[in-house]
Amino acid sequence: MKFIDESRIEVIAGNGGNGIASFRREKYIEKGGPDGGDGGRGGSIYAEADRNINTLVDFRFTKTYRARNGESGRGSDCYGKGADDVILHMPVGTVITDLNSGEVIADLTHDGERALLAEGGKGGLGNIHFKSSTNRAPRQCTSGTEGQSRELQLELKVLADVGLLGMPNAGKSTFIRAVSAARPKVADYPFTTLHPNLGVVRVSHEKSFVIADIPGLIEGAAEGAGLGHQFLRHLARTSLLLHLVDIAPMFEGTSPVAEARAILNELKKYDQSLYEKPRWLLLNKVDLLEDKEAKVAAFLKEFSDYDRYFVISAINGDGCKDLTYAIMEHLLETKEREQQMASDSAQESDASSL
Secondary structure, eight states, X not given: OOOOOEEEEEEEOOOOOOOOOOBOOBTTBSOOOBOOOOOOOOOOEXXXXXXXXXOSTHHHHOOEEEOOOOOOOBTTTBOOOOOOOEEEEEETTEEEEETTTOOEEEEEOSTTOEEEEEOOOOOXXXXXXXXXXXXXXXOOOOOOOOOOEEEEEEEEOOOOSEEXXXXXXXXXXXXXXXXXXXXXXXXXXXXXXXXXXXXXXXXXXXXXXXXXXXXXXXXXXXXXXXXGGGGGGGGTTOSEEEEEEESSOSSTTOOHHHHHHHHHHHHHHHOHHHHTSOEEXXXXXXXXXXXXXXXXXXXXXXXXXXXXXXXXXXXXXBTHHHHHHHHHHHHHHHHHXXXXXXXXXXXXXXXXXX
16 A cells, blocks of 8 residues: 555534524413524544554545534424534544645644544524514524634654654665564565564663664755655654664665765754754665774774764674664653653742742
């Protein structure tokens, strides 16, 4: 199945039913008084995160979603029936934006999280609400209000702790196979990965993290070249980026240093905040080198834009285990810092309100 991570839809909530002006008419009761009921509310449209859904493919073909209108009121104090709400199930990680205003309506990060997309109209009032001691036969009633309508942009950003960066054929898919149970397609030609792959890396029975492999980047990706630019958004939620570099390229004349710099340039062009995330360098395929230490030293001498570096071989797992332990430690420290900052901010807010 093609990975669908972006779509545009229109949502139209139901209108509220109209209230009516009606009077009680029964034998032997000459002045029964007003008995017009209210209209029912229109149906609203909600989005709900569902962990069982992985793509936005359902929204690729159906572009318009409508809720029913509320029923009008009736005589004998009968109120109109309200319309049922419409629930749109979306993958966890979907960001919903109003196309006209640019407002982010919802960011569905938890399974079962629900957000209101379009509110149904309110039902109109029947004439029973307008009776008084001076107006015993009111003929006033109000119409129901219109439901909201919106044009929305849906964008899926996968929820991963760690993201993989690298040129096509850098070994990202092989790496994710080596450290997790994910089994992405692996081949000896570029652009093997055509959609994001998620793998759960289990460090112990109680500790694990999620790693995301996206299609490889090429020079010009930020302007739309290649496949990887379509999926850079999936790295936005990650806490750590792993930059894989093929230290032993298959094509003669290919410079690992030039490729590494090209990746960082594309990252910086696409999103400065993404560029500023913690980034570790992984020198992959060292099993193919005869003079490994000299090659690694020469590379590090020319390329130093990283927080930490590791020398690995994804094909046979060399260095991968130590790397996963280091990643887990980094993620736990990051989480602890974020919790402390949130706690300090809450305390400051409480102190300022006193």
